[in-house]
Amino acid sequence: MIGVFYGLVAIGLALLFGVMRYMNIAHGSFIVIGGYISFWLFTLWRVDPFVSIPVVMLVMFLLGLIVYRVLFSQLGKFPEGPRLGTSMLITFGLILVMDNVVAFLWTSEPKTITTSYSGQVFEILSVRLPVIRLAVLGVTFIVIIALHLFLNRTYFGKSIRATAEDWEAASLLGINIGRTYLVASGVSIALAGTAGATIALMYSITPYSGLEWLLTAFVVLVLAGLGNIKEVFVAGLLLGLVEQLSVFFIGGHFRAVVGLVIFVLILILRPQGLFKQ
Amino acid sequence: MRGTVLEVNKIDVYYGDLKALWEVSLVIKEGEIVVLFGSNGAGKSTTLRTISGLLRAATGSITFNGLNLMEQAVHRIVELGIGLVPEEKKIFRGMTVLENLEIGAFLGSARQAKNTTMKWVYEVFPVLKERRKQKAGTLSGGEQQMLLISRALMSQPKLLMIDELSFGLAPLLVQNLFRTMRQIHESTGISILLVEQNVRMALEFSDRGYIIENGSVVAEGRAQDFLNSQQVKDAYLGIASEE
Numbered sequence: 001m002i003g004v005f006y007g008l009v010a011i012g013l014a015l016l017f018g019v020m021r022y023m024n025i026a027h028g029s030f031i032v033i034g035g036y037i038s039f040w041l042f043t044l045w046r047v048d049p050f051v052s053i054p055v056v057m058l059v060m061f062l063l064g065l066i067v068y069r070v071l072f073s074q075l076g077k078f079p080e081g082p083r084l085g086t087s088m089l090i091t092f093g094l095i096l097v098m099d100n101v102v103a104f105l106w107t108s109e110p111k112t113i114t115t116s117y118s119g120q121v122f123e124i125l126s127v128r129l130p131v132i133r134l135a136v137l138g139v140t141f142i143v144i145i146a147l148h149l150f151l152n153r154t155y156f157g158k159s160i161r162a163t164a165e166d167w168e169a170a171s172l173l174g175i176n177i178g179r180t181y182l183v184a185s186g187v188s189i190a191l192a193g194t195a196g197a198t199i200a201l202m203y204s205i206t207p208y209s210g211l212e213w214l215l216t217a218f219v220v221l222v223l224a225g226l227g228n229i230k231e232v233f234v235a236g237l238l239l240g241l242v243e244q245l246s247v248f249f250i251g252g253h254f255r256a257v258v259g260l261v262i263f264v265l266i267l268i269l270r271p272q273g274l275f276k277q
Numbered sequence: 278m279r280g281t282v283l284e285v286n287k288i289d290v291y292y293g294d295l296k297a298l299w300e301v302s303l304v305i306k307e308g309e310i311v312v313l314f315g316s317n318g319a320g321k322s323t324t325l326r327t328i329s330g331l332l333r334a335a336t337g338s339i340t341f342n343g344l345n346l347m348e349q350a351v352h353r354i355v356e357l358g359i360g361l362v363p364e365e366k367k368i369f370r371g372m373t374v375l376e377n378l379e380i381g382a383f384l385g386s387a388r389q390a391k392n393t394t395m396k397w398v399y400e401v402f403p404v405l406k407e408r409r410k411q412k413a414g415t416l417s418g419g420e421q422q423m424l425l426i427s428r429a430l431m432s433q434p435k436l437l438m439i440d441e442l443s444f445g446l447a448p449l450l451v452q453n454l455f456r457t458m459r460q461i462h463e464s465t466g467i468s469i470l471l472v473e474q475n476v477r478m479a480l481e482f483s484d485r486g487y488i489i490e491n492g493s494v495v496a497e498g499r500a501q502d503f504l505n506s507q508q509v510k511d512a513y514l515g516i517a518s519e520e
Contacts, residue, residue: 165371173384
């Protein structure tokens with residue numbers, strides 16, 4: 001279901017917030033940049049967009065490291081209260097810079113990646129499934145599994161989880177918080193880029209479409225509960241489900257509104273999100 | 278003659294503009310058990326947090342085995358061999374007991390010895406072995422305290438600092454805990470620095486003590502002498518025996 005893909009869109013943001021208590025509202029812009037990199041590789045060198053995903057991940061990971069070093073690390077000095085607001089201010093500035101650089105590099109025309117198999121459809125038991133969507137689903141599942149293994153089976157992954165729960169206690173066990181934040185930033189941006197690469201395939205991207213995806217990510221985040229990481233994919237699934245149901249009952253025009261309605265409802269009825277912290 | 282392991286020399290510590298410690302000095306020798314006691318808010322926890330690197334002293338010096346700790350990052354100080362179990366009981370609730378212990382052995386050399394250390398921890402605190410697959414948040418208060426101590430021990434510290442071992446625990450549990458700490462000390466020779474409200478038990482457990490009041494060290498001596506002192510009995514043990 002498309003909902004799982006919404007999880008992919010949101011997971012980078014959730015990771016960064018969960019670990020560093022940082023709200024990176026430029027997350028959408030990073031998603032778009034990932035899409036453009038994939039688009040570039042496809043148009044210039046005919047690299048199949050799925051093959052380019054690992055490249056996009058690597059490039060975005062490095063970008064995340066740089067952004068941390070240059071920008072995010074400055075915020076380590078703030079205690080958690082002001083950190084949230086300040087992070088939003090700084091990343092807002094980042095949006096302005098990044099979106100305009102992207103517009104300069106690639107023009108404001110919407111771009112999309114159309115491969116030879118873009119229109120193909122898989123038929124199983126008289127259900128028609130677009131190949132691209134299936135492949136994106138596959139990518140998302142791979143990401144989920146990889147992330148799960150990383151966070152649960154590696155020492156560094158566990159140190160990230162520990163830092164997310166309680167950075168002070170983690171530092172008292174010898175965990176280098178700065179380095180943990182650095183890697184978390186890299187992973188977060190890499191995940192954003194991956195989502196972007198899939199978006200370029202399924203939809204189209206413009207330098208300013210980042211905000212639209214940020215909104216989706218944000219709704220999923222609030223639905224899952226701020227600070228939760230694993231639950232994001234389930235929340236995404238739910239959102240996707242509700243959206244599909246709404247299309248069925250109300251019609252396609254209101255699809256975008258559904259997300260916002262859910263957002264407001266959650267904030268009113270259960271602001272801590274569906275899943276416990 | 279035992280060597281000095283930790284030397285804190287005349288540190289001043291501020292919380293913003295608020296001065297919390299005035300020229301606090303203390304010394305811990307190898308294998309010693311030292312207790313810091315005094316009224317609430319006197320600066321005992323602040324002292325521990327400064328040694329661990331969570332706070333920075335404005336002046337003075339802190340050396341550990343000859344190494345200067347003043348500018349070091351927290352994780353570096355842990356690497357050098359100082360562990361702290363802070364006042365705020367902070368287990369990783371979302372992780373299992375086993376994962377908590379594992380992450381305790383994050384540091385290089387500790388990680389290699391992880392299995393041996395964990396086996397020993399399970400012998401000392403069998404209940405942790407029983408509950409090793411459970412989420413840490415489901416443990417009782419006493420069990421969480423055991424987990425905290427064990428987790429700190431996993432990093433193989435040479436000096437273990439514990440802030441309020443007995444806090445919120447039933448007296449019988451506290452007694453057991455102190456007894457276990459003595460076992461640990463005897464088998465490892467680890468140096469221990471305690472901040473403790475239950476002064477009587479702490480003094481019976483320790484070699485030496487410092488009294489901290491209003492951010493300064495006001496007395497220093499052997500634990501036995503404190504236990505025998507009328508002043509100390511009136512000021513600190515009276516309160517403790519009412520618990």
